[in-house]
Amino acid sequence: MKILEVLRENGRISVSALAERVGISRANAYTRFEALRADGAIKRFTAEIDHVRAGLGITALIFVTVRQQMWKQFRAELARMPEVEYCAITTGQHDAMIQVRVSDVAAVHTMVTDRLANIPAVKATETVFILDEVLRRPYVLPSDRDKAARPARRPAQEAPGEVPLGKMRFVGAAEGRAALQRD
């Protein structure tokens, strides 16, 4: 876990330096490093790129409602859209959320109306723009929990343990969602 912690912050660190930071021998570090890769615990190493500097200043989220039984086709079309950085199937009102990076607002419009709307699997979409990315951590690890600062409890009117439940809402899966799962 310590190795993962170091590597997510500096993916280019040498194995020797890694060994030193984690407190194990060089040879051992090589063994474990290889084991983590072989295991799939580390999927790949990547460079984090500044989108704005790269010319893709606009980020949008598109929530998609997918027609049942057409999930496979939707997936295939997704693979053909290079501007999509992330796509997840979700519970709730919509079936999937996709995140796209493009150069301008017009490109979002084109993307949604020309590309997505032409996919029969897409029943409806809802688009929101990302105004600011407040936080992006490189892959959360279980060990982070221990480092958590205690929540700055502002003892509200509620008794300890009680919580203003009216504040929040959990959204369950819509009907027929099972059909959307990977075949």
Place this chain on the structure above:
Amino acid sequence: MKILEVLRENGRISVSALAERVGISRANAYTRFEALRADGAIKRFTAEIDHVRAGLGITALIFVTVRQQMWKQFRAELARMPEVEYCAITTGQHDAMIQVRVSDVAAVHTMVTDRLANIPAVKATETVFILDEVLRRPYVLPSDRDKAARPARRPAQEAPGEVPLGKMRFVGAAEGRAALQRD
């Protein structure tokens, strides 16, 4: 741009190998590599970790409505929550979306009811679970556009250029959103 393309796929490649793949000399590759880092175009290198193998099998999205003028406080609290991997301010119905990785469903509940609900800045939340992460590309680049396969146009009933606009919906910013922006 070619350098970025290589590095986002293999963040640990040696500069020599990078030079070869891009078709420039080593010394030149070193110069450009350094320039990209110094410029901030490359923000950092990181290891992509398999959350499930790391013991964080549950991913959820929490859409948060933030009380106006309390954005700064919300930010501060966010920094104290290690299970948050990503947070963005959005247009639309909600003000922010945060993505969390935890070990089980109960942890999501704890997170939302204990941690988030105790932040005065949080007016309301809406939680959805991620059932499957279909696609995660390491940082989209403008050059990807050129590699885009043409959309598999299924000539629907619409005339060319026309689109079933009823399918989609753009969601504008809620009032008072400007107040949420970074101070």
Place this chain on the structure above:
DNA sequence: GTTGAAATTAGTACGAA
């Protein structure tokens, strides 16, 4: 922007604790 050669560092193999 390139090449080549020296200095440094990375990666491998293997025996011992």
Place this chain on the structure above:
DNA sequence: TTCGTACTAATTTCAAC
């Protein structure tokens, strides 16, 4: 499993062009 060491291969640095 982990460590230490010796050995080989590769990378980085720095020079001149």
